[in-house]
Amino acid sequence: MIDSPTLPLRSTQDNVVHLDNGSWAQGNDDFPACAELLQYWQELRGTRQMPARSEFDPRGIETSLASIFVAEKVAPSVARIRLAGSILNNTLGMDVRGMLTALFEPTVRDSIAEATRDLFASPAIVVLELNARCGFSRRPVRARLLLLPMSDTDGNIARIVGCLDIKGGIGKSPLRF
Secondary structure, three states: OOOOOOOOOEOOOOOEEOOOOOHHHHOOOOOHHHHHHHHHHHHHHOOOOOOEHHHOOHHHHHHHHHHEEEEEEEEOOEEEEEEEOHHHHHHHOOOOOEEHHHHOOHHHHHHHHHHHHHHHHOOOEEEEEEEEOOEOOEOOEEEEEEEEEEEOOOOOEEEEEEEEEEEOOOOOOOOOO
16 A cells, blocks of 8 residues: 555645556555565655665565566657566567557557656556456456656656566467557
8 A cells, every 4th residue: 555645646636646446555465566566666765756766676676577667758658668577578479678558559558658648747656457358269367557757866757667467377479458
């Protein structure tokens, strides 16, 4: 559960983005990689709005590294993945370095861009509950995407540390949400 007076999830009053009516905080057992990243990020930031990228040490989230990625701001609503764990690569069946929106169906990419813009502008924590379409030889897949801001040396929001935590495995790739 987020318990910070300065930065929880996106609302007009407290920079809180409620995309799932807050149920994500109670369901962290379903998505342990997201829970581990959130806890580590909160420890790093302390009483500040966000930690600096230079403070981030992957050894603090060793058990979740396969689900973690770092993205860089390239425009107000665009983030380019710079480093990615194996789960992201396996999800698309290729190296995912590049645009964050590649993980999503074209019909929802505008929503992802809006959430990214809000994260960079506010800052805000973004939590998205994801579903992948089922179809011939593909079962439904549930996932959670957690996006957390990090500052550069000047204090600007320049990076995102994120987690794609997939419940029950990827199945056949490429998989888009």
